Amino acid sequence: MPVETTDTLVIGAGQAGLAMSEHLTQAGVPHLVLERDRIAERWRSARWDSLVANGPAWHDRFPGMTFDEVDPAVGPDDFPHKEVVAAYLEAYARRFHAPVRTGVEVLSVERLEGRAGFRVETSQGVIEAQRVVAATGPFQKPVIPPVIPGDAGVAQVHSSDYRNPDQLAPGAVLIVGAGSSGVQIADELRRAGRTVHLSVGPHDRPPRSYRGRDFCWWLGVLGKWDMAAPRPGTEHVTIAVSGARGGETIDFRRLAQEGMILLGRTEGYAEGRLIFAGDLVTNLNNGDANHDGLLDEADAYAERNGLDLPQDPQARRRWPDAECIVNPIRELDLASAGIATVIWATGFSADYGWMRIDAFDERGRPVHQRGVSVEPGVYFLGLPWQSRRGSSFIWGVWHDARHIAEQIAIQRKYLDYHQGAASRPEPEQRRAC
DSSP: OOOEEEEEEEEOOSHHHHHHHHHHHHTTOOEEEEESSSTTHHHHHSSOTTOBOSSOTTTSSOTTOOGGGTOTTOOTTSOOBHHHHHHHHHHHHHHTTOOEEESOOEEEEEEOSSSSSEEEEETTEEEEEEEEEEOOOSOSEEOOOTTSOTTSSSEEEEGGGOOOGGGSOSSEEEEEOOSHHHHHHHHHHHHTTOOEEEEOOSOBOOOSEETTEEHHHHHHHTTOTTOOOOSTTOOOOOBOOBOGGGOBOOOHHHHHHTTOEEEOOEEEEETTEEEEOSOHHHHHHHHHHHHHHHHHHHHHHHHHTTOOOOOOGGGGOOOOOOHHHHSOOOEEETTTTTEEEEEEOOOEEOOOTTBOSSOBOTTSOBOEETTEESSTTEEEOSOTTSSSTTTTSHHHHHHHHHHHHHHHHHHHHHHHHHHHHHHSOOHHHHHHO
């Protein structure tokens, strides 16, 4: 079978891969995008049924296309359903004729011997590329901590496998992890009549909206989306925010008053009992401080800039502490609590085992500078905090992709010079002529 060649190969056709393809197209860089499933497959099949975007349509989009161009029913302040987001990304790819091949899985990437470029083995043959962009995003390998043994008598699923309340066996549910996914699933199950326990760790808790502006707007004008990555090892910040039911502020104290049973961080398991850290109150207080701190910054910004925005005293309402907060539960017998299902909303880990190149640290994480790998010719896109806080969002990845495309174009210019210089006579020969 003949070997296909291309200048740049982009792996993944989600929001990162499509943003990369758009910028490469604008830069005139020949390229190909490979996707093992469909465009935006993660939005379709790795999310629960009722999921909507966590940011409003006016904000969480690519600069060149609005959501109402795909679905006229979506207003700028709406939170699009996951199927609308997938349709939006498909339409965006069609708009600039992105060279996407779906149903092609990349099996391995390795550097060519004795010449520039990479050999990429796929499910449909071999491709050689001068450059490779891994745009597979942050949601690669679901993480389920090895805490509860498989024979503990409860079903265990990752949040990426949860679809709806009817999917679960009858009984109470424990959700471990209170970021956006965990708290939204917990609230959906509570509203469906389930008894819900939620293990809450450290988190940020921004207001959904304040003084008539969504928190995405406030983070923008306050410069927080452009915040550089924090120190190594603390890049991931759990944020409890939701666009469900038109968007609402996540308030764990309110959820507890409404019947949700809050717990501290899950620490261990012994003889049918889960053990929790004594950090619930601290985590809630720190989350409240994060919430109120953003309100303070917003008030100061509005006053400093003379913005005529309505006051919002209800935003600072403090719900009374429910019993589970006053007397935190440190141990929980799963059988006695009637818990039939544990949902692990504990995030994902990177899985680059198919990239057989020297571009990773001892923990398998990419070593890069704004997506430019330490391995020449390799680039990464869609990583959390790749260049700033907003990097893993649709609009943020678009800006990161532009930077990588610029770096690829620069390298192509150097190569063009080299090839041109090789065909010109040496300086002495030119003088002799």
